[in-house]
Amino acid sequence: MNLVERIDQAPLLLQRWAVGFFPAFLQPWVAMLISAAAIIGVFASLFALSTLAERKGLGRIQNRPGPNRVGPFGMLQPLADGIKMLIKEDIVPLRADKVLHFLAPIALIVPSLLVYSVLPIGRNLVAMQCQLGVLLFFAIGASTELSIFMAGWGSHNKYSILGSIRAIAQMISYELPMVLAAITVILVTSSLDTVKIVEAQAGGFWAWHVCTPWGAIALLTFFICALAESNRAPFDLPEAESELIAGHLTEYSGFKYALFFMAEYLGMMAISGMAITLFLGGWQAPLPMLDFIPSWLWFFGKLAGFVVLFIWIRGTLPRLRADQLMNLAWKFLLPIALLNIGLAGLWVKSSAWIAWPVSILLLVPAVIGLGRLLRGSRPRGGKRIYQYAD
Amino acid sequence: MSIPFLIIASVILASAWAAVSLRNLVHCGLCAALTFLATGTLYLYLNAEFLGLVQLMVYVGAVAVLILFTVLLTRPATEAADPRPTQRPTFWKGALIAITVGGAVAAGLAAYVAPKGSSAPQLSIQEIGRLLTASPQNVLALIIVALLMTAALIGALLLAAPSEEGPKGGGE
Amino acid sequence: MLGTGILKGLKETARNVIGSFRDKERLPTVMYPEEKVKTKENFRTFPFLVFDGNDAMLGLRCVSCRICEKECPPQCIFIIQERDENNKAVKHPRVFDIDFSVCMQCGICAEVCPFDAIKMDNIYELAGDDRFTGLLVDKHRLAKSNHYYHQIKPTEADEVDSRLAEDRRKAEEAAKAKAAAAAAKAAPPSSTAT
Numbered sequence: 093m094n095l096v097e098r099i100d101q102a103p104l105l106l107q108r109w110a111v112g113f114f115p116a117f118l119q120p121w122v123a124m125l126i127s128a129a130a131i132i133g134v135f136a137s138l139f140a141l142s143t144l145a146e147r148k149g150l151g152r153i154q155n156r157p158g159p160n161r162v163g164p165f166g167m168l169q170p171l172a173d174g175i176k177m178l179i180k181e182d183i184v185p186l187r188a189d190k191v192l193h194f195l196a197p198i199a200l201i202v203p204s205l206l207v208y209s210v211l212p213i214g215r216n217l218v219a220m221q222c223q224l225g226v227l228l229f230f231a232i233g234a235s236t237e238l239s240i241f242m243a244g245w246g247s248h249n250k251y252s253i254l255g256s257i258r259a260i261a262q263m264i265s266y267e268l269p270m271v272l273a274a275i276t277v278i279l280v281t282s283s284l285d286t287v288k289i290v291e292a293q294a295g296g297f298w299a300w301h302v303c304t305p306w307g308a309i310a311l312l313t314f315f316i317c318a319l320a321e322s323n324r325a326p327f328d329l330p331e332a333e334s335e336l337i338a339g340h341l342t343e344y345s346g347f348k349y350a351l352f353f354m355a356e357y358l359g360m361m362a363i364s365g366m367a368i369t370l371f372l373g374g375w376q377a378p379l380p381m382l383d384f385i386p387s388w389l390w391f392f393g394k395l396a397g398f399v400v401l402f403i404w405i406r407g408t409l410p411r412l413r414a415d416q417l418m419n420l421a422w423k424f425l426l427p428i429a430l431l432n433i434g435l436a437g438l439w440v441k442s443s444a445w446i447a448w449p450v451s452i453l454l455l456v457p458a459v460i461g462l463g464r465l466l467r468g469s470r471p472r473g474g475k476r477i478y479q480y481a482d
Numbered sequence: 483m484s485i486p487f488l489i490i491a492s493v494i495l496a497s498a499w500a501a502v503s504l505r506n507l508v509h510c511g512l513c514a515a516l517t518f519l520a521t522g523t524l525y526l527y528l529n530a531e532f533l534g535l536v537q538l539m540v541y542v543g544a545v546a547v548l549i550l551f552t553v554l555l556t557r558p559a560t561e562a563a564d565p566r567p568t569q570r571p572t573f574w575k576g577a578l579i580a581i582t583v584g585g586a587v588a589a590g591l592a593a594y595v596a597p598k599g600s601s602a603p604q605l606s607i608q609e610i611g612r613l614l615t616a617s618p619q620n621v622l623a624l625i626i627v628a629l630l631m632t633a634a635l636i637g638a639l640l641l642a643a644p645s646e647e648g649p650k651g652g653g654e
Numbered sequence: 655m656l657g658t659g660i661l662k663g664l665k666e667t668a669r670n671v672i673g674s675f676r677d678k679e680r681l682p683t684v685m686y687p688e689e690k691v692k693t694k695e696n697f698r699t700f701p702f703l704v705f706d707g708n709d710a711m712l713g714l715r716c717v718s719c720r721i722c723e724k725e726c727p728p729q730c731i732f733i734i735q736e737r738d739e740n741n742k743a744v745k746h747p748r749v750f751d752i753d754f755s756v757c758m759q760c761g762i763c764a765e766v767c768p769f770d771a772i773k774m775d776n777i778y779e780l781a782g783d784d785r786f787t788g789l790l791v792d793k794h795r796l797a798k799s800n801h802y803y804h805q806i807k808p809t810e811a812d813e814v815d816s817r818l819a820e821d822r823r824k825a826e827e828a829a830k831a832k833a834a835a836a837a838a839k840a841a842p843p844s845s846t847a848t
Contacts (some may be wrong), residue, residue, distance in 0.1 A: 152671040156683050192512070224531050224607060231535040235544025238515055239548050245508055253554065260547060267543075284607055376814035408663045 095246050100386040103130065103217055127219040131208045139169035139357045141370035146403050153407035170276035180346035185248055188343060194248030197344070197351035199239035203232045211365040214375045214388035218287055223288035226278060229366055230271055233321070236359070240340055245326040247343035262320055263481025265421035270317035271428035273310040276436035277301055277370045288372030290306050297378035302371045306436040309369040313429050318363040320417070322356050325406040329414055332397070364398035377389055424462045431458055486527055493520040507553050532607055548626035662681040695807055698774035700754055701763055703796045715771035717745035722763035722772055729755035731763065755778065770814045776806055802828035
C-alpha cells in the first residue's frame with residue numbers, strides 16, 4: 093500500500109490497529125464502538141465548526157463581521173457557546189410532563205446520530221454496510237417526528253403544542269417528495285445499498301447522477317426537502333423566534349436546547365451526506381486524475397459545500413408562511429417528483445439521446461405550469477388600494 | 483431462547499401492557515409507539531431487514547404519529563393528565579374476550595408443527611421486489627391496494643374540506 | 655420564470671460577502687474598543703470647567719456666580735463659594751460638584767455662563783464600578799485646561815478666546831480712557847474755575 097492509499101484508508105487502518113489489541117470474541121464489539129465513537133466525534137466537531145461558519149457567514153451576508161472576540165477570528169466561539177449552554181439553568185415548567193420533557197431531546201439525538209452509520213465517508217469507510225442502507229436512512233429519519241411531538245406536548249404550553257403540530261405537518265409533507273426523489277436513484281442503480289450507489293457513479297463528474305435530467309431535478313427536490321426536514325430557513329417556521337415564540341422548543345433551556353440545536357445541524361449534515369451519496373458521487377473525485385486526493389476529503393469537501401449552500405440560502409430568503417410551505421410540498425414538489433420517476437424509467441429504458449430532449453420537453457412546461465398554479469394560491473384581492481387619512 | 487430475544491420480547495410485552503393500562507392517553511400512545519419500535523427490532527433480529535425497516539418507517543413514523551395527532555386534536559390541549567374513567571371497570575367482559583382470543587391463539591400455536599431443520603429464508607430485497615411484481619395475482623393485489631388507498635385519501639380530503647356555503651336567503 | 659428571484663437574491667448576498675472583505679462600505683462595523691468612531695465637533699456629553707494657564711485652581715474662570723446652578727433643569731450642580739479669613743466672598747468656588755448620574759447633558763449651564771467658565775465636554779467612556787460616588791465629580795476632576803478645550807472644539811474655543819480677548823481689550827481701553835478722564839479731571843480744575 094503506497095502512501096496515497098494509506099492516507100485514503102487511514103481511518104480504517106486506525107480502526108484495525110486499535111481492534112487488534114482486544115481478544116477475538118470482543119473484536120466485533122470494539123470495532124463497532126470505535127466506529128460509533130468516530131462518527132460522534134467527527135460529526136459533533138463538524139457541528140461546532142458549522143455553527144461558527146454560520147455565524148460568520150450570516151454576519152458577512154448582513155454586512156457585519158460575525159463573532160471575532162473569543163479566539164483568533166472567533167474560532168473559540170463554539171467552545172464559549174458550549175460552556176454557556178452547559179452552565180445554564182435547566183428550567184422545567186411546573187405542570188410539564190417530566191418524563192416526556194426529558195426524553196424528547198434524547199429521542200431526537202439518537203436517530204440523528206444513527207443515520208450516519210450508512211453514509212459512505214470514503215472508500216471502504218462506511219460504519220455499517222447494509223443492503224438496505226437508503227431505507228434505513230429514511231426509516232430512522234421518520235422517527236424524529238415523534239420526538240418533536242413529545243417536546244411539544246411535554247411542555248404543557250398551548251404555543252408549544254401548536255408549534256409541534258405545525259412542525260410535524262411540515263416534516264411529513266416534505267418527507268414524501270424526498271423519498272420519491274431518492275427512489276429515482278434506486279430505480280436506476282437497482283440497489284438500496286449506499287456503497288453500490290456510490291460505486292455506480294464512478295468515472296468522473298459526468299457519471300454522477302446529477303448530470304442526468306432526472307438527477308438534476310431530483311437533487312433540487314431533495315435539497316428543498318432537506319431544508320424543510322431540518323427546519324432550516326426558509327422553512328424554519330417551527331423554531332423561528334417571532335413565530336409562536338419558539339414553537340416546540342419554547343420551554344427548553346440549557347443543555348436540552350443545545351441537544352435540539354445539535355440534532356438540527358446533525359440532521360442537516362446527514363441529509364446532505366445522503367444527497368452527496370445519491371446524486372453527487374459520494375467520495376468520488378470529479379476527475380479521475382484527481383484520485384490522489386483522499387476519498388474522505390472529497391466527501392467532506394462536498395459536505396462543506398452543502399453546508400455553505402444551506403447558510404447562504406438562510407441568509408438570503410425570507411421565511412415561508414405555513415400555507416405557502418404546504419402548498420409548495422403538495423402542489424409543486426410532489427407532482428414534479430412523480431414526473432421525475434417516470435423520466436428516470438425513461439432514462440433506464442432508452443438511450444441518452446432520446447431521454448434528454450423528452451425530459452426537457454416534459455419538465456419545462458410542468459415546472460412552469462405548476463409554478464403558475466402555486467402563484468394562484470396567493471391570497472386574492474387584486475391590486476391594493478391605499479387610503480390615506482387627510 | 484437467546485438473551486436478545488428475551489430482552490426484546492419483554493420490552494414488547496411491557497410496553498403493550500403499559501399502552502392499555504396507563505391513565506394518561508398520550509403516555510399510552512407513546513408506549514404503543516415503543517411497542518412498534520420493539521417489534522421492528524424483533525424483525526431486524528430475525529434477519530428480516532426489509533420488514534423491520536418498513537415496520538419502523540410505517541408504524542413508528544406514520545401510524546404512531548397518526549395516533550398521537552388524533553389524541554392531540556380531539557382533546558383540549560391543557561387538559562389534566564389523568565381523566566377519570568367514566569364507567570365502572572368492566573373486568574369480566576374484558577376477561578371473557580381475553581380468554582377467547584388467547585385460547586384461539588394458543589390452539590393455533592399448539593396445532594403448528596415447525597418444519598425440522600430449516601432456518602428462516604434469506605430473502606434479498608431484489609427477490610422481494612421480484613416476488614411482488616412478477617406473478618399476476620401479486621400485481622393485482624398491489625394495484626387493488628393502491629386504488630384502495632387512493633380512495634381513502636380522496637375520501638379523507640373530502641371529509642376534511644371546508645364546506646362551501648352558498649348565499650342563503652332570497653327565496654326561490 | 656420560477657426561481658429567478660431566488661437566484662438574483664443569492665447573487666446579491668454573495669456580492670455582500672465578497673464585498674465585505676474588500677470595501678469598507680460593505681462592512682461598516684467599527685471594532686470598538688480598538689477603533690473608535692471619530693465624533694463630530696459639536697458632539698456634547700458632560701460639562702467641564704475651563705482654566706487658563708497651567709494651575710488648575712488658580713486659573714479657573716469660574717467666579718462662583720451660581721447662575722448655572724440656578725438654571726440647571728435637573729439641578730445637578732452644587733456650588734459653595736470660597737470665603738476668605740474675614741468671611742468675605744472670593745471669586746472662586748470652594749466646592750463645585752456635578753452629579754453626572756443626574757446631568758441630562760442639555761448644555762444650558764454652558765449657554766448661560768457669562769464668563770465662559772463651564773463648557774460641554776465630549777467624553778463618553780465614564781463607566782465605573784463605584785455606584786454611589788463614582789459619578790459625583792468635584793472641581794478637581796471637572797477642571798480642564800483651555801488647551802484641552804482647543805483640542806476638542808477648535809472653532810468654538812477660537813471664538814470664545816477671541817471674544818474674551820476683545821472684551822479684555824475693551825475693558826483695558828475703557829480703563830485707560832477712564833484713567834485719562836480722571837487724570838484730565840484731576841489735572842486742570844483751576845482752568846475752568848471762575
